[in-house]
Amino acid sequence: MCVSSRRSSLKVFDMDVTRDQRKIKNLMGVVPQENNLDIDFSVYKNLYVYSRYFDIPKRKAEKRINELLDFVQLNEKKDTMTDLLSGGMKRRLILARALVNEPRLLILDEPTVGLDPQSRHVMWDKLRSLKKQGVTIVMTTHYLEEAAQLCDRLVIMDYGNILVEGSPSSIIKEYIGTDIVEAENTPEVIACLEKSNAMYEQAGDMVQIYTNDPHDITEHLFSECRLGKITARAATLEDVFLKLTGRKLRE
Amino acid sequence: MMSYFALPDITPRVLKVWMRNRDVFMTTLTVNFLPPLVEPILYLFALGFGLGNYINEIEGVPYTKFIAPALISVSMMFAGFYECTFGSYVRMYYQKTFDAIIATPLNIDEVIAGELLWGATRGVINASIILPILSIFGLAVYPHSLLVIPFAFLAGLMFSCIAMCFTAITPNINSLTYPSILLITPMFLFSGTFFPLSLLPETVQTIALAILPLAHIVIVVRSLMSGIIEASLLLNIAWMLGATLLVFLLSINLMKKRLIV
Known part of the structure; x- marks a missing residue:
């Protein structure tokens, strides 16, 4: 997490991002735009090594990882090295990785960029079901259909300025x-x-x-x-x- | 200036980064063992038993015995240096491993410290592979030589930190060749490794000891492996501890400047 602004402040779950960075990151999952899976590890090991960063005990991590692999439909690929996965599988694995610590806040940067329609819809399904479970999702996307499908609240930005804010349907109606x-x-x-x-x-x-x-x-x-x-x-x-x-x- | 030597924010989570690298190492175990196993044997045969035939004795010992400690020392240097230049650069830039880790409760200080610890560990691993081989040829005196193993941690750490400073400032992976060829290769040859420092003019000797980290490592390892341990070794170790502390702090701060804009 990078915070560079000196004038403004940013709070997540009522905690200051500069002071309580570790605590906040403990409650957060991140899906970056660029895949940064560990190519030296299998699918399972990727999740296991990641769970160690959160100090999740081994037993609990193993259980959680198996649940997550089912959730993102990668259980059959458990022992596959990650560079052999398809683009959609890699994105789903990154989503699973972002969920190992059971985050309350999930941040996604262009979660479906470059995916085929099937993979994109699977991803959307997963995100919807996470939303239902009460996970707060903050995402950026330039696929406006994706925004319309998934977002309750939407902000359109241009050159760093907020142009509009509201629910997708109300924004369409208004403009x-x-x-x-x-x-x-x-x-x-x-x-x-x-x-x-x-x-x-x-x-x-x-x-x-x-x-x-x-x-x-x-x-x-x-x-x-x-x-x-x-x-x-x-x-x-x-x-x-x-x-x-x-x-x-x-x- | 002080910002280059600021104290890092580090917790035991550093070990998680170390474990990640250990796990990768374990998946490619055989190939990792090959260089530290084969290289010193080649040098020992070519230089020690080959060229060594034309050399009676150096500083009162057969040539093989003279270069054996150098071979271990050089391997500690290579281990730390290459792990934290090319190895770390690939993880940082190409694999984005650091980015993935700092999205978790770990911070960048801990990621870099974990990398450095792992580089030091590679030094220990290399020393542990080479020492038995040299012992087979009767080139190590026990039990003193066993101290070479823990000492390899300090030696490896020192070169890992030096390496990480270059990784922090290099514009691209190819430029890492500069420190490799302009710093490591000369050090490999001129640190009292294959011929004694005493052959050099006195001023050059002094300069070598002042600026060449490997020279100190070679002195300590040579003395441990020959079983003759003198108090002056403490000076070499003190020099290494001081230098390591400085480059440790410098490397982490340089990396922070590179990665957090």
């Missing part, structure tokens, strides 16, 4: 509405939209219209604006994100 209607981006359509006071945004050769009533607006657009192709879909966090942070590449 976009329930739905998005997409039409071709032509001068006529824009002129028509301007006339009818619609909330819209141009995105390349498409124009996106934000609405709470997609039926109404499509009907209106068809009758008034003589549109070609139109699609309507539910608004997502991604729409909010792009609306707030713009479409320019950030490099």
